[in-house]
Amino acid sequence: MEFVTKRVLGSTFVSKICLHRHKKIFCVYGRRNAYIMNYVLEQLQKFLDEDVREEFLCCTFCDSKNKTFLILGGERGILKVIDLNLGSFYIALKGHGGPIIDMLHNEIRPNVVFSASSDTTIRMWDIHRVCTLAIFGGLAGHEDVVLSIDMSADGNYLVSSGTDNSIKVWSIPNITDKFTAKDTSSVLGKYHFVNSEFSRADIPIKINYPIFNSQVLHKAYINCVKFFGNVIISKNISKRLAIVKFKGNYEIYKNSVDSDVIILKEYKFKEKLIHKFTIFGSKLVIFDEKGNCHIINLSSYEEPIQTVHVDNVKDASLINDLLFVVSNNNEVLCYSIN
Secondary structure (H helix, E strand, O other): OEEEEEEEOOOOOOOEEEEOOOOOEEEEEEOOEEEEEEOOOOEEEEEEOOOOOOOEEEEEEEEEOOEEEEEEEEOOOEEEEEEOOOOEEEEEEEOOOOOEEEEEOOOOOOOEEEEEEOOOOEEEEEOOOOEEEEEEOOOOOOOOOEEEEEEOOOOOEEEEEEOOOOEEEEEOOOOOOOOOHHHOOOOOOEEEEOOEEEEHHHOOEEEOOOOEEEOOOOOOOEEEEEEEOOEEEEEEOOOEEEEEEEOOOOOOOOOOOOOOEEEEEEEEOOOOEOOOOEEEOOEEEEEEOOOEEEEEEOOOOOOOEEEEEOOOEEEEEEEOOEEEEEEOOOEEEEEEOO
């Protein structure tokens, strides 16, 4: 792995990074500041939230209606959507009862954003209709803070984890606003969820039960979880990373809340790991708190290869052969992974 370049952001505190998966831009953010930068680390835009009590904890990009949006969430429990084409505030999405810890967007559902909160729920939002489409949680949902979420490659499933030490997989409702033959006299139209129909009065849909649940994988908070093809990769707040699939099925999605899992591989590190890992292609990259970078080849589940050392690493994100790192010294660094 080779060093490419770095940028120091002066006295402004930044601690996290989010990459746009198709355009060569990314956001680094911390407290109530957010910077849009390109791959050569030029600053393109800067945003400062007017609420002095805000602290951004997560963000994502969303491309919809020929525009690119930046969506930020944090301590105030509000999703703040910024139109990057105009460089101005677009809308605010309110509904969570606590801080927003994680969020995601997938181009399969261009108008939809998911957010995870300390209020124990996950929300599915439509940023153009400015509403919550579905709420994941309740009777069999998370019992405490939801720390991490991810979507399967086909866009049909959501995986979540949190401080209740559990991993849950949810079926995502297929909600549209197309009119049906039964609905020609109605102005409101129908939403569709699998084989059922819901009027707009039924939105948001309450989803109380995941299709899979496990509390046996980790004995500590699970602060990062991601799909990788047909398996789930998770890490806890300590030194352990696990790769699992559902018991008895090659397909990951087994319709049972109390299913067991098969551990395909687990990694135990010498040092405590930072809050999340990053995946692109078949490479997984994770830093420990000492600043050591570990790379895992997910196509073979080989042992981690330790590469560079970066002091005070706060976050990292990988795309193609480029690894972008944010340090506690307000530095943004770029490395090339061969």
